[in-house]
Amino acid sequence: MEGSPRAHGMYYRCPARTLAPGSAVLASHPPAVYLREDLIRDAVNGWLGYLFHPDNVDGTVAALVTFQDEPSACPKDHEKLKKRVADTEARLRRCQAAIESGVDPPRWSR
Structure with a gap:
């Protein structure tokens, strides 16, 4: 979700383009x-x-710690998410190595 100020108030938007390619949610997610x-x-x-x-803060912190430390308490896709994080970190390391070796990174327009 990203903030999107409008003349008559603040809106939060979730554009489909921000979802991971191949995500199961993507097929049923509206364009925005x-x-x-x-x-x-x-x-x-x-x-x-x-x-x-x-x-309530002690219970809240305990729940957060439980979900952090016990993969069985996390969603069933925990292993898939760990693999995605590892793959993304590997890609970032390759990009950083390329930049350090002199490759000019692409310029993103805003």
Whole structure:
């Protein structure tokens, strides 16, 4: 999701082009989704406030640690995600090595 200011308010958008190629979600994802910030801001802030309220913060931190340390507690695609991260890191190392050897990186327009 990325912020997208408009004249009548802030929107968050999720363009399909940002999804990973070959993603199972890609086939059913609309070209772009726009969500007005004011419609969800209070609910999200309330939820975050609840999670990190002094009475709940220990449980929230414990849940975060559990999901970080126990792959079985993570989504079933954990191994697939670990492989994607490793592959991406390898590609980044190759790109960095190419740049260090004098290859001119592409210039991205904004």
